[in-house]
Amino acid sequence: MRRSPWSTLAVLALAQFIVVLDVTIVNVALPDIQADLNFSADSLQWVINAYTLLFGGFLLLGGRMADILGPRRVFVGGLVLFGAASLVAGLSNSPEFLIGARAVQGLGGALLSPAALAILTVTFAHGRERNIAMGVWGGLAGLGGTLGVVAGGLLVDSLSWQWVFFVNVPIVVGLVALIPVYIRDTRHNENGNRAFDTAGAVLGTAGLLAVVYAVVRSEPKGWGSGEVVTFLVAGVVLLAAFVMVERRSKAPLVPLRLFRSRALSVSSGALALNGAGFLSMFFLTAIYLQQVRGDSALEAGLHFLPMGGAAIVGAVLASQLVQKLGTRTVQLGGAVLSFAGLLLLSQAGATDSYAGHLLPGFIIFGFGILGVGVPGQITAVSEVEHHEAGAASGVVSAMYQVGGALGLAIVTTLSITRTTDALASGVPQQQALVDGFQRGLLVAAGFAVANVLLTLASPQLQPTAEQLTEAAAAA
Template sequence: MRRSPWATLAVLALAQFIVVLDVTIVNVALPDIQSDLRFTTDNLQWVISGYTLLFGGFLLLGGRAADLLGPRRVFIGGLALFGLTSLLGGLATSPGLLIGARAVQGLGGALLSPAALAILTVTFAHGRARNIAMGVWGGLAGLGGTLGVVAGGLLVDSLSWRWVFFVNVPIVIALIVAIPTFVRDIRHDKQENRSFDLAGAVLGTAGVLAVVFGVVRAEASGWGSAEVVGFLAGGVVLLVAFVAVEARTAAPLVPLRLFRARSLSVSSAALALNGAAFLSMFFLVAIYLQQVRGDSALEAGMHFLPMGVAAIVGAALATQLVHRVGTRTLQIAGTVLSAAGLLLLSRAGATGGYATELLPGLVLFGLGIIGIGVPAQIAAVADVAHHEAGAASGVVTAFNQVGGALGLAIVTTLSITHTTNAIAQGVGQQQALVEGFHRGLLVATAFAILNLVVSLATPQLRPDAEQVAEAAVAA
């Protein structure tokens, strides 16, 4: 049976669309989720972190599973898991159930996303057709992130927060029905080593989870408490064990030799810091717009829209400019824009105008994060062997997700601590929330400034068109 490659692309791109959509669609629903399920402020960030941690932590395992079991089979399994946990998230009646559903939903995304990309690269040969397909894939993914905040606001205001999860279910069902018709089954040659390195994936993800949980509990228990020190120390032990396993296994998820390439190490750090700044900004501003300024969920989503548009424009500009100015120059410019945007946002008050206090910062930040992402993705594979480029790209993508979750934990903990201390000193609740918002965004700004230092070590490259297309998709 002959299948149109463009019909295949439509199925794959729609699946990636909902994976990216779920990163942003939930943000504007957070205040309603907090009120309905009685989340504490420090635990609310797990609705975001639970998803991103397991997505990032198991992304490389998903790619390995696609190689060994066949990408279509893993794609279907990941989609089914993603749809089922979306349904369970919408039906959740307690914080624990929702966080658990979001975490497993992230695992579903970690299975389907690399499998979809593997199918795409086999379906389209090197050259113009693949560049176009990558552009469509990346464009729809970017559109998912941009429309997510608006769609989330519309669903929350017109139905309820539960529909930001339920909306995935009919899409997933339609995709699973369409896959046998439009996506061919790709058979890989038999591989000598069929190890999944499940131990590596579990140890690495559990280590980061323990560190994040320790940071989150610091506000309630204190940094020197036995609980916090225990989780932080346990996380470090698990991460050391992860490195030991990766060094010994014959087919590691993260080949440690890749980090001998300075460009990969630098790019991993840059994308981890970029993820930390992005998730922190999104979480804080979503709460600020609704709890301080009194926006509805839809109004908050519309207020985020210019940032998404700026990111799409930034992607188009970055793919053109990186040819001319090189990766280092573009990445430095991106970090400066990102830091400037966060600094402007950190000065917003409780009653100031949106156009003067929030819009400039959101636009600058939207431009800046893509200015970091595109050159960092290109630099990541610059010094690694061609046959390991896929593994290197997976590593930096995982760093982006995991860095985002860890950064969000640090920022929210410091923000909540500042708010709590301000209230204890007699500051009114709304003003205390504003001060906590300012503190959190200043910490996020520090991440961006640190990224400026990291960017100085980025190699100066002028890539070809295909490298740019693939980097834009990853960013």
């Protein structure tokens, strides 16, 4: 049976769309989730971090499994896991239940996302058609993040927070039914090394989870407490074991030799800091808009829209400017804009107008975040061999997710500490929340400053149109 490649693209893009959607759709539901399930202020961030850490930690293993088992098989498995976890998340009646479901969602996304990209690359021949397909893929993924906050607001206000998870289920059921019709089965690496580096994925993810947990618990317990010290030490030991496993593995998740490339190392750090700033801003601002300013979930989502629009325009501009000005120049400009946007947002009070105090910061930050992302992705693969470009892209994508989770933990912990101290000194609750919000965004702005300094060490490149297309798909 002849399958239309564009029908295949539609199935793949919709699957990737809901994976990206789930990063942002949950943010506007956080206040309702917190109230309904009695989340503490410091544990609420795990609704986001459980997803991003498992997604980032197992992304490379998902790509490896797709190579060995066949991308369609792994794609279906990841999609079913994602849909089942979405159903469980919507049925959750405790914080622990929801956090566990979000972790499984992240694992499902880590399996289906690289498998979908692998199917796309074998479906379209190298050249113009693949470039168009990659552009559609990258564009729809970005659109998922932008529409997520509005869709989340609509679902929360008209139904309940549970529906930000339930909405995935019928989409997944429909996609699973369409896959045999529109996606052909393929096998890769049939005669090659069929080893899975499962140990590496488990050790790396467990180590990161331990470190993040220690950071989160430092606020109520203190850095010198036995619990915090134990988890920090455990995290360091697990991450050291991860490095040892990667050095000895015949098929490592992260080929450590890639980090001999200055371009890859610097880009990985820049994208991790970019993720830290983005997730922190989204988390804090979604809560601020609803708990301080009194927005409904839908109003909060609509208030985020200009930032999403600016990010889409920023991606297009960055793609054009890197060919004229070079990657380092554009990335430096993006980092400066990210800092300026976060600094503006951090000045907003409880009663300041949206148009005068929040909107400029949203738009500037939206331009900046993609001003770092596009050239960062291009630079990351510039010095690696062509056959390792996929591995390099996987590494920087994972670093973005991991950096976001670690950054969110740091920012949230410092924000909660500031709010708690303000309440203890007799400051009214609304103002104490504002104080915490402002502190958190200033810390996020610090990540942008670090990105400015790191970008200065990045090489200056003049990418081709093909490199731009590949970067858009990997972003």
